[in-house]
Amino acid sequence: MQQVDEGTIGAAGKVLAVHVAYRSRADQRGRTPALPSYFLKPSSSLSLSGGTVERPAGCELLAFEGEVALVIGTAARQVSPEDAWAHVGFVTASNDLGVYDLKYADKGSNVRSKGGDGFTPLGPALIPAAQVAPDALRVRTWINGALVQEDTTGGLIFPFAQIIADLSQLMTLEPGDVILTGTPAGSSVAVPGDVVEVEVDSPAAGLSTGRLRTTVTQGTIEMAEFGNVPRSTEADVVDAYGSADVARAAGALNNGALDAAEPQAPWLAADGTLDPALKAKLAGVATATLSAQLRKRGLDNVSIDGLQSTRPDRSVVGLARTLRYVPNREDLFKTHGGGFNAQKRAIDSLNEGEILVMEARGEKGTGTVGDILALRAQVKGAAAIITDGGVRDLTAVARLEMPTYFANAHPAVLGRRHIPWDVDLTIACGGATVQPGDIIVADADGILVLPPAMADxxxxxxxxxxxxxxxxxxxxxxxxxxxxxxxxxxxxxxxxxxxxxxxxxxxxxxxxxxxxxx
Structure with a gap:
């Protein structure tokens, strides 16, 4: 088996890496990309056959990522997926190391967080690509002897051939270039003294790279303040460790721990509200444009249809809260319709910037909100109310600064057709499915429900x-x-x-x- 050396990949012109490529990783992160995306690592980050890697002084979130690395054998430019694998010379093991403490400074480029010296160990042996099936490789990672990552290339969202062909559309992949093909679930944080080992093998062919062994050491020279210095948010901690549960088990969230049981979603600010930068971007574009982008991703059924607005001059962006009405049944209305019912609870629990979305089954024969409750929602800081039913006291509701989207005006009180039944569950409104935490964007053209994971x-x-x-x-x-x-x-x-x-x-x-x- 040929060993990794300077002659084969030591002078790689490009090191290209895929952001998310395995289903297990996407499921862990809670977001699945529709198409592959990439970033560059400098060739100076290569470390052949492992050795040591330094965790920079001041950083605590050095994450390991066991991956299959492809080494280009012959130049590839605008190749088809069918021909792509023929341009791969070798397969080897890699560890796509990075420090999440500097992720904020990169603005998505990963230049500093993943570009450090030794942050891309490769090896130790090269498997000839022609001798293995690209969809039948296995990648495993051990930390201090314990297996922490194991997956096969059958679990890829984007096959190797798609990645090679896609990259070759705009650039020539040259002999020696390295493609890091993404990591499966199980990536986490390594600390000084830890030994991380990665192996890629083909069980069917009986070929293996051997274990790529990297020992983590501690850097001693602090980063100067003429550049960005290490810092991290709770969301960075969760991403680095792979999940909130793993981060808590490691004690990384003991100080300023996340209040919620789930990882802090990247589209949320630390206080659980919609990230201000994301909100500003969504407020700055038209729903017509967002609708076109959604359709490109195969999402056609994400508009709440058939409603009008009390403030058609206003655009709103906010996180959805939900309320469901069921058809009135007199005996059940007695137990669920009066007092501090689900309708009043939903409105009284609204937070700043949230949008209450109501499922009223398109029933126009009664009101689902009136002036007093709409005023209470405005006082609570709600961005809007959306109902596919009626609104009563329309003149007063229309005077409020907060927009209300509704099917029609109707003078009847709640008990005529509806029972307010439950809150904060998946509902249907205006022909669209809405879940609590979905992002709602509305303007004069209409109302859209955005899956939060793809909103940015x-x-x-x-x-x-x-x-x-x-x-x-x-x-x-x-x-x-x-x-x-x-x-x-x-x-x-x-x-x-x-x-x-x-x-x-x-x-x-x-x-x-x-x-x-x-």
């Missing part, structure tokens, strides 16, 4: 789409035909790129939505 990606892509459409609108206004311009062909796309160099994307996170919106 949706926001970013919507900002980019509207930026392009701003340019297209300017060209149309100048008299150009839409033929070839909308959508843009290659010639117009090149002109747009030139225009974009002097017209940067808006930064909604630092501007108010109204000021930033193009």
């Amino acid at each position: 990606e949706l926001a970013n892509d919507s900002i980019a789409q509207e930026h392009e459409e701003t340019y297209i609108a300017q060209m149309v206004a100048a008299g150009h035909s839409v033929d070839g311009l909308y959508p843009m062909n290659a010639a117009w796309a090149e002109k747009y790129r030139e225009w974009a160099t002097t017209h940067p994307l808006p930064d909604y996170a630092n501007d108010s939505a109204e000021e930033a919106r193009p």
Whole structure:
């Protein structure tokens, strides 16, 4: 078996890495990407056949990630998935190390958090790619002799051939380039003194890389304050350890521990409200744009339809709380309709920025909220009320600053058609399924329900789409035909790129939505 050495990959021009590629990892993180995405690690991060890796002084969250590494054997440019594997020369083991204490400083690039010297150990042996099936490899990781990661490439969301072909669309993959293909569930934090071992093998072929052994040492030189210094949030701690339970078991959340049983979701601020930067981005784009981006991801049934707004001039963004009404049955209304019922409990428990979404079965023959309860919701700081039923006291409700979205006005009180039954569960409203914690975005065009795990990606892509459409609108206004311009062909796309160099994307996170919106 050939060993990893300077001649094979020591001078790799590129080290490319996949963010999330295994189903087990996606399930652990609670978010599954629709398509692969990547980041670069410097070739100076390579450490051949293991050795030691230094945890930088001031950092506590050095995470290991056992992975299959592909070493390109022949140049690949715009290859098809069918031909992609033929361009792989070797397979080996890798450990995609990174410090989550510096993740905040990278703004998604992973330059510092994953680019340190020795942060990409490879080896010890190379398996010829032609001798193994790419979907039948196994990766295992041990820490101090205990098995902590085990999965096969049959568990990949994105097969190796897709990753190679996708990367080759825009860049030439050259001999010696390394592709780190993502890690399965079980990645966690290593501390000084820990020994991390990674092995990739093909049980069917009887071939193995052997164990790639890396010992963690402690750095002693503190990072200077002319650059970003280590710091982390509870969300970073949870991501580094893999889950809140693992972090708690390690004592990493004892100080300032998460109150909730589940990991802090990345779309939430520390206090459980919607992240302000994400909220600003979503408020800065139109639901029409978000709808187009959702459809690209196969999500067509995410609009709450058939409603009107008391404040059509307002756009709202917020986290969903839910309330379900069931058809009235007189005996049950006696036990569930009066007093501090589910309707009143839902409204009285609203937090700043939340949106109460009501399932009223599209029943228009009675009200589901009136002026007093709508006022209480506004006082509690709610961003909006949404019901697919009726609203009573419409004139008074319409005077409130808080928008209410409703099917129709109706003077009847609650007990005519409904019983308020339960709160904070999955409901149906206006033809859409809504879960507590979903992100609601509404404007004059309509109301959308966003899966929170993809909300940041949706926001970013919507900002980019509207930026392009701003340019297209300017060209149309100048008299150009839409033929070839909308959508843009290659010639117009090149002109747009030139225009974009002097017209940067808006930064909604630092501007108010109204000021930033193009």
